[in-house]
Amino acid sequence: MNAAPVTRDGFSELLRTCSHKRRNGLLRVAFDRRELTIAFVDGRIVSAADALDEAPVEVCRRLAAAGRIVEQVIDLIRGTGITVSQLGELLIGKGYVGEDDFARARQAYEIDLLLSLNDFAEANADFKPQLVRQDVRTALGIYPGQLLLDLEELQADHGRLQELFEQGDCRPRVVTNSARSHALTDAEQQIWDAVAAGGSAKDILANSLLSRHQALEALLSLYDKELITVTVGDGEQGVGEGVTSAESDISQLVAEEPVPHSLSELVEQAANELREIGTDEEESALEEASDFAQAVSRSAQVGLHSEGEESPAFESVDSPQGVPLSATEQPLPLPAGSTAGLRRVIRAGSYHLLSAEAVRGTVIAATVLFFFTLAVVGPGMFDEWFGALKNFTAEQPFE
Amino acid sequence: MFSIDSGTANVQLRIQFLLVIFVTALGALSAQPVLAKPVVVEPAELQQSSELFPGAYAAGTEANEPKQAAGDAVLREQFYKAINELYSAGYGRAGESLEQLSLLAAEQGYRNLPDYSIELLRQAKRTTKPEEVSFLVFHAARLSPTDARVRFVAASFYRELGMGTALKHAWAGITAIAYYPLLIATGIANLLLVCLVAGTIALFITCTIQLVRNGEALFERVRQGAPRAIQGYVAAVGLIGILVLPLLGGILLAVGVWALALGRTKIGCKWLPAVAGTLILGWALAIPVLSTVGFNVEQRANRVLEQVRTFSFTPEGEEFITEQLQRNPDDPLLLTILGQVLQMKGLREDAARAYERVLTSAPRGSELRTTSRLNLAAIAYENEAFQQAKDALLALEGEGEASFALYYNLALAHLAMLDTEQHRASYLNAQAVDEARLARLDAEAEHGRRPVISTVPASFFLPLVNRPIVRSDDVAARRAVERENTLGAALLYRGTMPVMLGWGAVVLVLGLFAARQNPHQFELGPVPQAVQESAVWLFLPAGLLMAGERPLRGVAVLTVFITLLIFGLEAPVTPYRGLPLEVSFSGFLFGGAALLFLVTMVLSVIGKSRAEVAA
Structure with missing residues (x-):
């Protein structure tokens, strides 16, 4: 192949x-x-x-x-x-x-x-x-x-993502205390929770159990819904309020609780x-x-x-x-x-016989062989059976 | 209620007899020659005196003379006279002659004239005129009103007679079939054999279709059971082996192996191996039984005994009994039947001697002894020894006997002795035992009543039907074994009975284990379990039941379908001959098969639609 x-x-x-x-x-x-x-x-x-x-x-x-x-x-x-x-x-x-x-x-x-x-x-x-x-x-x-x-x-979003979230000191912050009324997806909710807990975008991306793409898309979506703001260094690229470092520390402690x-x-x-x-x-x-x-x-x-x-x-x-x-x-x-x-050769051959195409081919071959055998053996088998049956019940069979 | 005047009856009989002789003599001039010499039964062994009822039989000997004089030859002549008149003088004259024949037969104690009825039916098969067919069938049934075989053959003329009349004949045959144990045995044997053949074909077809449809699942199942390093080879070779090799070992090996493989692979097929095992065991056990029953129901001796037992006119039968008695003079069954024949013909003294021989030869407690004592009492009654008849019957009643013949004859005896209260009690007892029979006897009692002759119980035919062939004929037994082995070998490689039993037991046990598997054991990973059902299957008998997820029901439906076809075609197995003529109900049978096919197709369409809606 x-x-x-x-x-x-x-x-x-x-x-x-x-x-x-x-x-x-x-x-x-x-x-x-x-x-x-x-x-x-x-x-x-x-x-x-x-x-x-x-x-x-x-x-x-x-x-x-x-x-x-x-x-x-x-x-x-x-x-x-x-x-x-x-x-x-x-x-x-x-x-x-x-x-x-x-x-x-x-x-x-x-x-x-x-x-x-x-x-x-x-x-x-x-x-x-x-x-x-x-x-x-x-x-x-x-x-x-x-x-x-x-x-x-x-x-398509590569440029925006890089600009917003992939800079060295990018820190997203939540705008409201609750996002329940915005019908967030699971990924968005997870990211919103992570943002609310504080930390840089890099940490949020690394620490979530979402894939990088899912996490970035969720961040971008929250940003577009104006639920979070992004600050780079001292500046701010959205509206909203941040969280204190003390709260962030507590969140990190909470995150360790499942262990x-x-x-x-x-x-x-x-x-x-x-x-x-x-x-x-x-x-x-x-x-x-x-x-x-x-x-x-x-x-x-x-x-x-x-x-x-x-x-x-x-x-x-x-x-x-x-x-x-x-x-x-x-x-x-x-x-x-x-x-x-x-x-190794034997195993490799066996492995090839288990591929979908090989299985299908084997089944077809077995079916064809089955019908061929039936065509060859069947008439004789049934003739013999029916002949024996006819003989078995023939009229006046013993005279 | 009853009016018995033997003197008046005798005068009537004499006048009737003279008239018959006169008419017969005229008709005989143009009639066919007599076919055979009339049989006169005079066994030399029956020259013994009465022990139970001394002097009870001599009184009626004179009364026998007219009946005996009429003889069997008269019946034959009357019959051929009627046949000649049918083609020379028209239906009216022929009908009168046949009616006269019925009367003559009744006078001699015969209820049925099956030989003549069959001759009429045979003639009906040859003719093409519908009115002639109707005439012949009608009179065939009149000559043998309680003969189940004649009635069934008559029902086969449903095209000419109309469905209503044919169904009446069929119903009459069904109600009378209880008196024909050999016919019942033949029917059961045919049904068993045809069902086995149909079931085997149905299972073969169903397994074939299921294997072809579930090849990949089967491959996966084989793979799972193989060592990991060589799963591919084992699965490929195993699949081909499972499909192809069993064909070389006979159809029972094939259905057994295939059913086992399918039963371990597909949840819908989990009961197939148990069914296959049962089928194989069924074949193993049925072959020798069918061989024996098939041989015995074909035996002339048994058929004659059955005919005589049902008061049918069978000169050949009486001759045969006489011959047999010369070989086995103390056979209680033969003696009982001979006594019955003699009593029926009015030879009461000879009949009594035969019954007395039964009392000495039959073992104590045998039903034949009871039958003989009942008939001796009936003879005593006919000889006007009413007190002796009553005493004998009361003695039997005291011993626990409670048959219709006992109560009916006891009622007659009480009435003859003007004891109306006891008569009433016995009459009601008889009514309680068999109301329909009593009503029939009441309807036939215009010219006086005769005591009921007790017949040999049907249960005595069971050992006759199952009698080993080797006890009848060594050569026949050897040939029977050869035929059994030939059939076994055609079904299974080296298919002797032990081999078939062993293979059937293995398949059944493994099948029962397969049926107890948990549903998750049928999960085969990525192999598609549910295949889109094709409309092609709808056009097969048993449709998607057979080809889809319910193969067991498919096998059942297909078995019924093929059974109907086999009975209609009489192929590939010719059923044992139970009826005297070649009759065909193929129209009904094919119609039934077509109906079943249509119903199954509709059910398949509905099932498919539901499945699609659910999907």
Whole structure:
């Protein structure tokens, strides 16, 4: 399978095609030395992953920035090979974060990955049809058309956003004490709450569990509704009142309240949990998964870089929301030896047989073979049966 | 209420007999020759004296003479005279002759003349004139008014007779069928066999359609059960194997495997394997039973016994009983039936001897003993030994017997002894047992009443129907086993009975486990579970029931549909012959199948519309 270079317009067309034809599979996009893998289920985007990112770390970073967990957790999970799903089970199961917060952080990370597509002028893209298993609790469920609209919107508002909120010392402030009467969206309400709590735009963007695009759009919307003002340095670009630094401090303290344990206790428990994950049984399972994922990534690499060019380091999709049927883990070094190579080939072949097109082809082939066999064997089978029946009940059968 | 005057009756009979002889002699000049020599039943074994009722039988011997003199030959001559008149003198004369034949038969104690009725019906099949068909069918039914077979054949002329008349014949056949155990056995065997065939075909078709429609889901199910590293290969090979390989092992292997696969894959199919297992077990158990029943209902001996039991005129039957008795002189069943025949023909002394033989040969507590004692009492009554008849009947009543024949004959005996109070009590008892029969006897009692002859209970035919073939004929038994094995092998690879039983049990047990699965176990991830229903399925029998989400109901509807078609076409299985002529109700059957098809199609359309609205 070859990766084809596509322009921005061509990429948009590719997304629309996936949507219209309700495709299932993985779209791999390589641009600017980045490699995104976007998973589709029935034409909708359910997840995204960056081969160069360590997704659990990124999700943890967002949770830590939002004050949901302490930053030590990031260091603990780095390099452990834990998946995002396992991380979610660990953090949610132990009550460190709520299920909604974790899902928001994860979706925000993936949406930001998708919106990073705004940056490329030309890329190599390769769509690989296959069955994709989605986690309905955290799946993005974005229609490609919506993504394209968001990208357009982002590009259109780029100048204003930069001018208003992306300057070094930009501080938004609320104008009224309550925004309940303005029918705000969830994202706007979250941002309004964050603005009311005080802080710079940069902090608000970093600390919210929304994606950067969602947060910026929410800020812009609040600004347009004249619910907030923006001050740059000593100046002011809107109307309204700020909050005191004391109130801001209290808000920051409140933001730390969801953390259920003391710092040392939390770090110790997290370390224990990670050690539990690393038991023999789990390690062997992870190793098995990694081997297979590597075979997958190799096949994907062949598809993306078939023209002999130097392929960048490509990691398999670590995306429990849109997991290919077998590829779930970070790749480990290939085991040496011809047996391992043969195993890889076998697994890769098995993996290819599980793609959507292969399944459909197998079903069609089996059906055709079935009807062919029925046509060959059926008449004889039924003749024999009906003949035996006729003989069985024939008139005067024993005379 | 009753008026019994045997002297007057005898005079009437003599005059009637002379008239008949005169008319018959005239008609016989142009009649066909007599087909067979009249049978005179005189078993040598029955030369014993009466033990129970000494002297009770001799008095009536004289009364037998006119009936015996009329004989079977007279009936035959009268019948062929009527047939000749039909083509020479018209319907009027022929009808009179046939009426006369009925009277003659009744005088000899016959209720039905099935051989002659069938001959008339056969003639009706040959002719093309509607009025002639009506005439022949009408008189066929008149000659055998309580013969279920004749009535059913008569109902098959619904085109010529009209629906109303045909339905009357059919209803008369249905009400009389209780007296024809072999006909019931034949009907049940045919229904069982045709339902098994139809059910197998229906399950095969339904499984095929469901497999083709749910191929991807099946692939996913196979994949889930395979080792992770080789899931792709296992699923592909497994799918092809599940679809193709069972075809090589016979239809029962195919439906079993397919039903099991579907039952584990699709929630709507979860009961299919249990149904398939039941069907396979049904085949395994039914084949030997059907073979045995099919053999026994075709046996002349059993058919003759049934005809004689229902007071039908069957000279061949009486001859057959005589032959059989020479081989088995102490067979209580044969002796009872012989006694019944003799009693019916008026040979009361001989009949009494036969019944006495039953009392000595039948085991204590046997119903045949009770039947014989009842009939001995009836003979005593006919010989005007009323006190003895009454005593015998009261003794039976004291032993707990409570049949219609007991109460009716007891009522007659009480009346003969002018005990109206006891007569009234027994009459009411008889009415309580069988009111319809009493009303019929009352309606027929214009020229006096005769005691009811008790017949052999229908339950005695059950062992006859299930009698192992090997006890009748070794060669036939061997050939029967060959036929059973041939049918088994055609259904299943190496399909002997143990193999079929084993396979059926496996499918049934696994099917019951599949049916107990939780609904979430049928979730197969991204595989589309609900497919947009195609209108193509609406035009198939059983429609979307079979092809959609309710395949079990589809199998049931399709089975009924195919059953109707098989009975209409008599293919691919020819039903066992229960009726004396080839009759066809194909019009009704095809009409029923078409109606079912239309109803199912409408239901499918409604179901599809609802599903679309809900979506």
